[in-house]
Amino acid sequence: MLGLLETGSGFWSAIVWVIVVLVIGYIVYYIRNKGEESYKKNTEQDKPFISGNPELTKESSHISASHIYWGFTEALKGYYNPLVKIHTGNINDYSGWIIIITVIILIMVGLSG
C-alpha cells in the first residue's frame, strides 16, 4: 500500500491518519453547529470578562517571549545556571572543549581494544 511505512515493530500510514483526522474534524464541526444558538457576533457577547477588571488595550495584551515558560526555567534554575554559564561565547573555551573531548575519545578508543 502506498504511504505505508514499516517500522520494524509496526507500521505507519500518514494517508490513513489524514483521513481519520478529517472524519473526526467533520464530527467535531457537526457537534459544534448543534451548540448555543443565541450567540451573536459583534455584540456584548464577544467582549472578554476579566473578573470585573478593566480590559487591557490590545497592544499591551501581547505576552512577549521572555515571559513564556518563566515558571519552567525558574523551577529548573539549578540545571540552567551552570548550563548557561558554560556557554561563555569565548573562543578559548570552544577550543578547550574540542581538546578535552578529543583526549577523552582517544583514551576510550585506545583502551577499548
Added chain:
Amino acid sequence: MNLSNHIPILIIAIPLLAAFLVPLIGRINKKATGILTTLALSVSLILTIALAVKILTVGPQVYVFGATSPSLTLPSGLKFPIRIIFEVDAMSIFMGLITAIVSFLGAIYSLAFMKNDSGLEKYYSLLLLLTVGMFGMVFTGDMFNFFVFLEISSIASVALISFRGTDLGEPAEAGFKYMVVSSISALLVLFAVGIFYGQYDVLNIAAIASVMKYSQLDKIALGLLVPVLAMKAGAVPMHMWTPDAYSEAPAPITMILVVASQASLYALFRVVFSLYNISLNALTVGWIIIIFGLLSMFIGVTMAIIQKDIKRLMAYHAISQTGYMLLGVGVGLAVLANPAALQKYGITAMEGGIFHIMNHAMYKGLLFLTAGALFFSTGTRDLNKMGGLAHYMKYTTIFFIIGAAAIAGLPPFNGFASKLLIYESVYRFNPLLSIIAMVVSILTLASFVKVFHSAFLGPKLPQFKEVKEVPRSMIFAMAALSCIIIFFGLFPDLIVKNLVHPAVMSLIEQLQYTGTVLGGM
C-alpha cells in the same frame, strides 16, 4: 565521449566555473550574478537527480581524475589506486541530493533577500564555492581530497557568516569563531590523513579500508576524526560555535550551513562504517556516538527554550535534531558486529537517523527561511519585539506552522516518520534512550509554540503596521520546501525504500564500497 560518465565531476565543475564567472559578470550587471548562480545550481540539481537515478538503478559510480577512462580505477595494472577518485554510492548521492536542493533554493531565496546588500558578486561566488565544497565532501573517495573540500567549504562559510559584518560587529565575531574551530578540525583531519598515508602509502578510502590493521596509529586517527567531525556537525559539548554562526549568517546561508554541518556528519559515518567498519570496537564507538546524540538532543532543546533571538533558538534546535541522527546511526554502529540485532532493529535505527538528515535539512531550512522572512520584514530577530505578524505575513505564517510541526515530530509531516523509526528501533536497543528522544520532541514542540505565539499571534502592533509579506522569490523557496516536507510526510515509504535504505546498506556493506574501486580485491 559519453557525457553521462562525467556527471559526477560536472555537478561540481559547473558551480565551480560559475563561482569564478560571477565576479566578472558582476562588473557588467550586478543583478545577473544571482541569476547566473541560480542557473548554475539548477543545472547541478538536474545532474544530481540524473546521477541519483543512475546509481539507484545501476549501482555506485566512480570518477577517476586524469585517467583515460573515468572508470579506470587501477591504471597500468597497479593493485592500488593512485589518482583522485570520486566514489558516489547511494549514501553519497543521498547527501548530494540534499546539497543540490538546498543550495538551489538558497540561491533563489537570496535573489530578493540580499538585493539591498552590496558586494553581491562576492556573496554569490562564495555561495557557489560553499556548494562545491559540500558536493566534494560527499562525493570524494579520497581522504586528502576530503580535507581539501572540507577547507573549501569552511573558508567559504567563514566569509559568508561574516558577510554582513563589515563594521566588525557580531557577524565578524561569529565568522572568526567559526574560522578558529574549523582550523582546529582541519588540522586534526590532516593529521589523521597523514597517519593513514604514513602507514599504508595510499589516500583512497577504499584502499585504506582494504588494508586496515586497526593498529595503535589507526586508533589515534579514529580518535582524532570522530570528535572533530562531530564538532563540525554541531555535537554537544563542542556545539558552541553553532548558535553564533547560524544566527549571524544571512538566512539562506544558514540554511546551507545546516547541510554543510551534515556533510561533516556524513564524513563521520563514512569513516566509522566504510573506513573502519567491524575492525573497530563497534560497541565503544557506537556508544560514543550515542552519547554525543543524547547530549546534543537534550542540551540543544533545553538551551533553545530560553533563547529570545529567533535564529539562535533555531540554531540550538539544529543541534538538538543532529542528536537524533547521531542516536539512530550510533545504535546501528553499536550493533554492527551483532548480525541478529542489526537485522532486528539496527538497520531500522540507521534508516531513521539517515532519513532524519534529509528531513532536518528540509524543515530546518524552511524554519531558517521563515526567520529570515521575519527579519526581512521587521528588521529584528528579537522575539520580545515581535508580535501579531500573522496579520501581515499569511504565507510565512503557514510555512512556519508546517516547519514547526515537522521539527516537533507531529504527524503527518516528515519529522514524524523519521522520529518514529528512531523511537521504535532504539527502544529495542535501550528503552531509556527512546524515552529521552520522545521527551526532547515534546520540548521541541513547546519551544516552537513559544516562537509561534511571540512572533505571529497577538494583536496588530503599531510598529509593524507597514509590514508586508515577503517578495515572491522568497515565498517560492519556502513553498518548495513546504511541499517536500508534506510529500515526504505523506509518502515516507517511497523515500525510505528508494533512497534511505540503499544509503544505509551502502554504509553497512564495506566490501561493496571497497570493491567498487578495487574490483573485489
